[in-house]
Amino acid sequence: MPHAFRKVLILGSAALKIGEAGEFDYSGSQAIKALKEERIETVLINPNIATNQTSEHLADIIYLLPIDPYFVEGVIRKERPDGIFLSFGGQTALNCGLELARRGCLEAHGVAVLGTSVGTIEATENRELFKQKLAEIGVQVPRSASAASRGEAQRLASQIGYPVMVRAGFALGGLGSGVCHDEGALIDQVDRALAHSSQVLIEESLTGWKEIEYEVVRDVHDNCVTVCNMENLDPLGIHTGESIVVAPSQTLTNAEYHHLRQIALRVIRHLGIVGECNIQFALDPGSDAYRVIEVNARLSRSSALASKATGYPLAFIAAKLALGHSLLDLRNQVTQTTTSCFEPALDYVVVKIPRWDLTKFRKASRHIGSSMKSVGEVMAIGRRFEEALQKALRMLETGVHGLIGNEQVEVGDVEEELRHPTDQRIFAIPAALAAGYTIERIHELTRINKWFLHKINNVLKVADRLRPYAGGPCPRAILLEAKEFGFSDGQVGHLLGMDEASATKMRCAYGLAPVVKQIDTLAAEYPAQTNYLYLTYNGTKSDLKGPLDRSVLVLGSGVYRIGSSVEFDWCCVTAARTLRALGYRPIMVNYNPETVSTDYDESDRLYFEELTLETLAEIYAKEQPLGVIVSMGGQTPNNLAVKLHQAGLRILGTAPSRIDQAENRRTFSALLDRLGINQPVWEELTSIADAKAFARRVGYPVLVRPSYVLSGQAMSVASNDHELTRFLSKAAAVSREYPVVLSKFIEDAKEIEFDAVARDGEILADAISEHVENAGVHSGDATLVFPPQRTYLETLRQVRAIGRKIAAALCITGPFNIQFIARDNCVRVIECNLRAARSFPFISKVCGVNFIDLAVRAILGEPAPKVESSPMELEHVGVKAPQFSFTRLQGADPVTGVEMSSTGEVGCLGHDFEEAFLKAMLSVGYRLPVRRILLSTGPLKNKIDFTANAKLLQEAGITLFATRGTAAFLAQHGVQAAAVPWPLEQGGPDVLELLAARQFDLVINIPKSHDEEELTNDYLIRRKAVDFNVPLITDLQVAKRFTEALVHKSLGDLLIGSVDEYVVSRTRLSEQPVSLRLTAS
Amino acid sequence: MNACLTLKDGAVFRGRPFGRKGSVAGEVVFNTGMVGYPECLTDPSYSGQILVLTFPLIGNYGVPADEPDRLNSFFESERIRVAGLVVMEECTEASHWQSSSTLADWLAFQKVPGLAGIDTRAVTQKLRTAGSMLGKLVYGDDTIPFRDPNHENLVARVSVREPVRYGTGKKRVVVVDCGCKNNIIRSLLRRGVAVTVVPWDWPLTDEACDGVVLSNGPGDPQTCGTTVRHVRALLAREVPVFGICLGSQILALAAGAATYKLKFGHRGQNQPCVLHGTQRCFITSQNHGYAVDEKSLPPDWLPWFFNANDGTNEGIQHRSKPFRGVQFHPEATPGPCDTEFLFDEFVDLLS
Ligand SMILES: Nc1ncnc2c1ncn2[C@@H]1O[C@H](COP(=O)(O)OP(=O)(O)O)[C@@H](O)[C@H]1O
Ligand SMILES: Nc1ncnc2c1ncn2[C@@H]1O[C@H](COP(=O)(O)OP(=O)(O)O)[C@@H](O)[C@H]1O
C-alpha cells in the first residue's frame, strides 16, 4: 500500500462556465473511481447537481455546496478527511484550495494536499514566481514583468514595447488577457484584469508563433512521461480553448518534438509536480526558438481532450499517482497487459474544434482571441486530417455539411475575417481560396501554418473533382476519394445537386462503407481488447470482432452548447448504467471530449462518432442492436428520431410519429385543442402587416419566433408596433417560406415545469417545479424550485391532470417534460418534449427517485414500479440556479430573456426555500455579507413592487444607493437611498466610477423593457458591474427573493449538510425500490 | 499506375506508388513512432527491410537538405537504408523552414520505392501476430521473388570498409560499425572524446583505445560471428565496452549468452525500460527483432534493464568489469533522449 489515506475530500468546479466546462465532471468522476478502487472513503463538494460526479454511485458523501473556503472548511470540520484533491476541479477548486492553505486551515485540520503540493501550485499560478522558477533551470519564457497596478503596467509596457500581451495570474480561459497595441488599450485591459486577479503580467507579444501543448504525468519515483502532445492550428494569440487543435502535432520534426518534450520533463521535474499537468509552448515557425507560456498544475480542458485522443485515462492515473502509486505498477487501462508508464502511439489523427454561441448574446463581439468565449468543443478521429476536420465541423451541430458546400455560412469581408478572426474564421479560408487568394497570402494574414492551409485546399480540390458530375452519379473512385477526405453523403449530395438519401443510395450501390478501428494506445503493436472505436474510410480492415448480443444503442448529447450540456450527459451515463444492471449491453455514440459518457468504461462499446443519420445507420448495420434510445441526449438525438425510424432503425420508447406530433407546433396545438387544454394564442404569419394585425388583436406584448432558417436570429418579445417592425425587419425576409410565429406573451405569469416518466401513456412518476422568475425568462435561465413553494395547489392539480392527459394522448413511453404558464389558476401549455429534459438530474437527485433509471426500465419493458407518493411530501427544498458567463463575453448585455444565455447551473438543498436559494446563489458567484446595494428598479410597476423589499433592507441596516429616479421614488415611500449621478452628470463620482471602485456589494438593475436594444445608461451599469466583478441581479422576482433571504438568513444559518442528510428522509418515506442506489452496481 | 504490398502469406494491399517507380523485396517491419521519418529511413539497422509506418500522415515537414559531411545533423547515415516504405498518406505539400524537398522526391532521388494509401494498421496487425514477415512492393505487373535479408550478412554491407577518425581529444573510443547511427558518433564527440569508426570485422585485440562501442545494426546477431569472436578476445582486456542494440546482442554472445528472435519486435519511440532493482522507468526508442535470453547469462553477468511491457531483456552488465550493453537506443534520433546519460556514464568509465 503506497498510501495510508482513510478519507479524501474532492473539490469540484461548480457550475459549467466559459473556460470551465464539462471536462471537470470527467476528471472528478475518474478521480472518485480511482479512490473507490483503493477502498478510500470519498467526500465530494460540488453544487453542480447535473454532473455525473454528484451521482450517488460515485462519491460516498456528497455536499451540494459552494466551492468556497467558508463552506469547504465547514465540511472539513464535519467530515475530518485526511487528504484533499485540489487538481480535479479546475481553477475554482485550485484557487479555493490555495486560499484554504494560506489561511492554514488544511494544516490546522491535518488535511494533506494529495499530489502536487500547494507550494508548486503557487509557483505555477503566480506568473512572476513561475518565471523565476524556470530561469533557475535556464528555460526560456517570454520577456515579461508583472504588475499589481495600472501605473506599473503602463511603465512596464513602455519598457517592453508595444504590442504587449497582458495576462492575469490565478486565472484560466485567458480571463483578462489580451494583446494591446497602445496605452489606451492597455489601461482598459489592465483595469478589467485587476478586477479579477491580484496580478497581471505584461509581456512581449509572440502572436503568430506555433502554440504547442504537452500533457505530462509524473510519479513520486520521478518517473515522468508525456502522454500526448497537441498542436494548435490557430497560432499563438488565440487561446488554446478557442483554437482548432490537432493531436498529435503535425508540423514538428523529431528534433522539435523531442526538444520540447525534454524541456517539458525538465520543467515538471524542477517544479516537483506529482500527478498530471499541462505545459504550453510557443515555438517560432522560422527557427528553433521557443518559449514556455505556462504550466497548469491540474487536470484541464486539454488533459480531458488528451485522454479521449489517446485512450489514456489521465485523470484516473493522476489520482493514483497522487496517492503515491508508481506509474510502473499501474496497468494500461486499455490493453490491461502493458504498463501505464509509456507514451501512447497514435495511428490516427484527432481534431478538436470549439463551439461558440456568440449570436445568443446581445451586443457581444464575435472576435476570438487570447481569452475564451467558446461554450463547448467537439473531437473527431480520422486517418486523414481532412477527414477528421470535416467530421468535427459537422459535430458542431451548427448545420454545416463540413468545410464546404454549406448554405448557411456566409463569410462577410474575407480579408477582414482572416486578419481579425471571429468564430467564422475556419470558413473564411476556403472562401478566400475560392476567391483566388494564394496559400501564401492566407498564411501572411492568419499566420496559420501552410500545412493546414494545404489540407484545407485539398478539400476544395476533391470537391472540384466531384462537381463535374453534378446531377448524376459520379464514378466510384471519385466518390471513394470524397469519403476518404471526410465528405458526408449530404455534402456529396449538395455538391452533385442530389438529396442526401440518393447520395447514400449511390454510395451503397458502390459498396462503399467505413471500417471500424480501435483506439488501443499502442498503434496495434500489442493485441488489445479495447471497446473504444471510430469509423473511417481510410482503411480496408475492420477491427470489430462482430456484434454484441442484447446490445442497445444510446445516443449521446453531442456538443455542449447553450441549452444542452452536462445534464444530458448525466442522463446518457445513467441510462447506460441501468441497461447494464438489467443485463443489456449499452453501446454509446458521442463525440464530446468533455463528457463522462465518452469514458470507455461507461459502456460496452464506445463509438466516438457523429450523431447523424449516415453514421448511425452504419453503426446500426454493424452492431445489429435491439434498438436505439434517442430520449436521453437532449434535442440532438431527439431530432433524429423520425429520420432514423424512416431509415429502418428501431427506435425504443415513445413512437417517432408521436415525437413528431409533439415537436411540430401545428399538430401539437391541434392536439391540445382536441384535449381542451389551454395554450397561449399563436399564429404563423407571412407578412409584417399580418403580424401587426395579429399583435393588435391579441394585444401586446407578443413573443416573436422567426423561422429557424434565419440562423442566428433569436426569439424576442415585442411590446409595441415599433419594436415588432424593427425586429421583423431585422429578421430579414418574412415570407411564405420563412414565416414567423407570434404568440400572445403572458405577463406576470408563473412558469412551471412538469417532468415525468410514463409507460404506454400511463405516468409512473412525475415532479413539478416552479420558476422564481416570471414567464419570459427562458426555462434554462430560470431559478427552479422543487417542490414548488409559491404555486396554488389548484394550479398544481391542473398541471398533473394535464400531464396525465397528454401522456395518454401521445401514448408516451419514457421520459418527457411539459412547460406550463400559470396565471390566477389559468394553466397554459407552452411546450412539450418527449425526451429527458434539463431538469431531470435536478429533480431526480432532490427527490431521490432516479427518473432516468425508471424511464429506461419503461422503455425496455422491464418491471418499473409506479411512484405513488408525490414529491409534495419532501421535507426539504431544492433550488436550481443558472450560471452566466457574461464576464467573458466582452460587451454582452447581461440580461435574461426568452432566449437562453446561461452556460451552466447549480442545485442546492435546504430545509426551507431561503436556505437552498442562498446556497445556490452563493454557488454561482453572489457573495455575503451584503452591506451596500445599488438599486435601479426600472419601470414604475417594478419600483412599486420592490418598495417593501427596499424597506426591509433599510431596516436590516443595509446602505442603499440608487439612480436618481429610483432614489426619488423610494424617498416618497420613506426609504432613504443615496442618489448617485448618471455618467456625465454633475455631483460627485458617477455610478460607473463608483462601480469601478468596487463601492457596492450588489447591484440590482431591472431592464426597462423585454428587448432593450440601444446602449442605455442601464446597460452601462450592468456591464460595468460584470466587468468589475460586482454581483448583479436583473430580474425583479429574483431580487425580491434574494433580498428577503439575505435579511432573514446569515451564512451561519446555511446548514452544512450532505445530500443524504436531506434526501434520506425522502427515500425512507416512500418504499421506492427505484432510488438512486438501485443501479449503483 | 498502381502498386501493391504482397506478404509471404499471400495477403495483398493495393495502393499508390511514390518515390522510385519499381519493385523491391525484403523483410516487412513496422514502426509506431509519430515523428522522425528522415531519421528512421536512414537508420542502417533497416537495411533490407520494407518499413511500414503506423502513423498515417508521413512527410508533413518534408526532408531537410543533405549535407556532404557524414555527420550532418539530420540523417543517421549518408543515405536511405530501408528497401521500401509503406504509408497511409504521403504528404505532397510539406511545410517546414528546414525542409528542402518532399518525401516523394527524396525517395525517388535515392531510388527507393514507396507505397501510399495502405491500411498500415491492418498490415501491422498481421506482422504483429506473424512476427516480421517477408514481403515485396510490386510496381505495376512486375514479378520479383521474395528475399530474406536475414540470411545475408547485412552488417558487412552497411559497415565502413576502412577505419575513419573523428574529432580530437585525449580519450579515444573505437566504434565497431555494424550499421552505426550517426548520432552514436555525435553523442561521443559531444562529450569531447576522439572516435575511430572501424569495420564490423576489425580485429580489436591490439587496437589502442580507451573504450569500445559496439554499434547498432541490421539483422540477426548470429550472422556476426567474426565480430563476436573479436569482442570475446577484447573482453580479456579491461577496456570499457558499451553495446547498443545489435551491439548489446553481440556483447551477450561474446559473453557466452544466447539470443533469440522476438515474436513481437520492439519498433517505436515509446518503449518503457526499467532499471533493474529500481522503480525508475525510461521511455526509449527501439528497433529490434532479436533479444538477449536473460536466463542464458553467465554468472558474472547481470540483467541491467528490462522492458516494462513484456519483461524482455533491455540491457546487460558485467558484475565487476566495465562491460555494458543496452537493447534500446540511448542516442535516440528518432525518439526520446531519456537515456542519453548512459553516454556520460560510459565516458566517465574511460580510464
Ligand atoms: N506572449 C504572448 N503573446 C501572444 N499570445 C500569447 C502570449 N502568451 C499567451 N498568449 C495566448 O494567450 C492564451 C492564454 O494564455 P494562458 O497563459 O494559457 O492563459 P490561461 O492560463 O487562461 O490558459 C494562450 O493560449 C496563447 O494563445
Ligand atoms: N406565451 C408566452 N408568454 C410568456 N412567456 C413565454 C411564452 N412562451 C414562451 N415563453 C417564455 O419563453 C421561454 C422559451 O420558450 P420556449 O417555447 O420554451 O422556447 P425553447 O423551445 O427554446 O425552450 C419559456 O421558457 C418562457 O419563459
Ligand SMILES: [Mg+2]
Ligand atoms: Mg492557465
Ligand SMILES: [Mg+2]
Ligand atoms: Mg492556457
